[in-house]
Amino acid sequence: MSVKANFEAAKADYEKWGIDVEKALETLKKVPISIHCWQGDDVTGFEVNQRELSGGIDVTGNYPGKATTPEQLRMDLDKALSLIPGKHRINLHAIYAETDGVEVERDELKPEHFANWVKWAKENGLGLDFNPTLFSHEKAADGLTLAHPDEEIRKFWVDHCKVSRKIGEYFGKELGTPSLTNVWIPDGYKDIPSDRLTPRKRLKDALDEIFAEEIDEKYNLDAVESKVFGIGSESYVVGSHEFYLSYALQNNKLCLLDTGHYHPTETVSNKISSMLLFSEKLALHVSRPVRWDSDHVVILDDELKEIALEIVRNDALDRVIIGLDFFDASINRVAAWTIGTRNMIKSLLYALLIPNDKLKQLQDEGNFTERLALLEEFKTYPFGAIWDYYCEQMGVPVKETWLEEVKSYEQEVLLKR
Ligand SMILES: C[C@H](O)[C@H](O)[C@@H](O)C(=O)CO
Numbered sequence: 001m002s003v004k005a006n007f008e009a010a011k012a013d014y015e016k017w018g019i020d021v022e023k024a025l026e027t028l029k030k031v032p033i034s035i036h037c038w039q040g041d042d043v044t045g046f047e048v049n050q051r052e053l054s055g056g057i058d059v060t061g062n063y064p065g066k067a068t069t070p071e072q073l074r075m076d077l078d079k080a081l082s083l084i085p086g087k088h089r090i091n092l093h094a095i096y097a098e099t100d101g102v103e104v105e106r107d108e109l110k111p112e113h114f115a116n117w118v119k120w121a122k123e124n125g126l127g128l129d130f131n132p133t134l135f136s137h138e139k140a141a142d143g144l145t146l147a148h149p150d151e152e153i154r155k156f157w158v159d160h161c162k163v164s165r166k167i168g169e170y171f172g173k174e175l176g177t178p179s180l181t182n183v184w185i186p187d188g189y190k191d192i193p194s195d196r197l198t199p200r201k202r203l204k205d206a207l208d209e210i211f212a213e214e215i216d217e218k219y220n221l222d223a224v225e226s227k228v229f230g231i232g233s234e235s236y237v238v239g240s241h242e243f244y245l246s247y248a249l250q251n252n253k254l255c256l257l258d259t260g261h262y263h264p265t266e267t268v269s270n271k272i273s274s275m276l277l278f279s280e281k282l283a284l285h286v287s288r289p290v291r292w293d294s295d296h297v298v299i300l301d302d303e304l305k306e307i308a309l310e311i312v313r314n315d316a317l318d319r320v321i322i323g324l325d326f327f328d329a330s331i332n333r334v335a336a337w338t339i340g341t342r343n344m345i346k347s348l349l350y351a352l353l354i355p356n357d358k359l360k361q362l363q364d365e366g367n368f369t370e371r372l373a374l375l376e377e378f379k380t381y382p383f384g385a386i387w388d389y390y391c392e393q394m395g396v397p398v399k400e401t402w403l404e405e406v407k408s409y410e411q412e413v414l415l416k417r
């Protein structure tokens with residue numbers, strides 16, 4: 001049977017439950033995923049003075065063909081984007097600045113250092129998001145940045161975050177879609193601290209300084225990202241979930257939840273509804289922690305589906321900004337982007353094809369038998385046939401045929417680097 005014939009049969013199955021499949025596909029088309037550029041070069045960046053990756057995060061693997069220039073990284077992104085249905089966004093870090101071989105310190109970065117990214121984004125109809133980079137730098141060598149006891153170091157990082165917001169504003173103005181500028185810092189201690197409060201007080205003051213300048217939300221949205229621990233900050237992280245949740249609420253900022261930044265049995269899916277009751281918007285870094293914040297490529301697992309369900313069933317597709325955050329150097333990097341992003345989109349489609357109103361009603365009626373039965377049966381509804389049709393309609397490879405394109409690209413481009 002053709003993709004279309006399979007689709008028609010599957011559509012009929014869903015329609016029995018009152019699900020408007022065409023409408024679901026129209027909705028899906030409009031959801032942008034913010035794809036992180038750093039999967040393509042193992043979080044290296046293009047600074048003239050390149051430093052080792054630090055900040056308690058790690059990339060393992062030595063798969064050949066990693067991008068080592070901005071042109072290569074954009075070319076690899078182009079390839080991945082050609083295999084992913086929909087129009088999306090690209091998420092940059094400050095270390096991806098292009099400074100023409102001139103060493104520019106991070107507190108001196110300017111919008112012009114990202115002009116090539118903006119040009120490319122315009123050509124491809126992409127939005128851009130941004131992150132100041134508060135790691136892989138000698139001023140972060142002891143694992144402290146915005147919470148550093150040394151005022152000079154703190155000021156350096158405050159200034160870096162200030163210029164980063166201006167870069168976000170520039171993206172928003174140029175591209176006509178607000179940039180999400182997300183602050184994540186590695187600050188913490190390996191061993192039990194003797195004072196938990198003072199570093200948090202310093203971080204709070206630093207954030208107040210960073211956000212003192214009003215920037216129109218038409219152009220830039222600010223987010224703050226928490227973490228439970230990192231390598232070298234096992235006992236204490238200054239920017240904990242409670243810290244940033246409170247800060248974001250009090251200061252009208254977006255709280256960003258990275259799915260790898262919580263205790264192993266704590267799920268982000270269970271936090272979304274609570275936060276939606278108190279914040280207009282929140283942001284995600286969808287990742288896959290395997291035993292720790294290992295940033296494995298996102299797969300279509302139960303938690304991913306549950307996250308998508310929480311966004312869809314709470315009508316929050318325009319309130320939850322979905323970004324990805326994984327980096328695996330042990331596999332083809334273009335494939336990593338393609339697998340992870342296609343899975344994120346697949347999970348949203350899965351959620352859009354669930355009879356969510358009926359299931360809510362069953363819960364209110366106390367009919368937990370039928371609730372469980374339907375949730376389980378829908379797991380094997382012919383969702384794949386709808387997904388294949390969506391890919392075909394969007395002009396990207398159906399099923400695993402995209403892999404052939406990645407293999408050719410590897411032979412023709414990546415292995416020649
Ligand atoms: C590159 C990092 O993953 C990113 O900046 C941050 O979002 C993070 O998740 C650190 O663990």
Ligand SMILES: [Mn+2]
Pocket residue numbers: 184225258285325
């Ligand atoms: Mn993250």
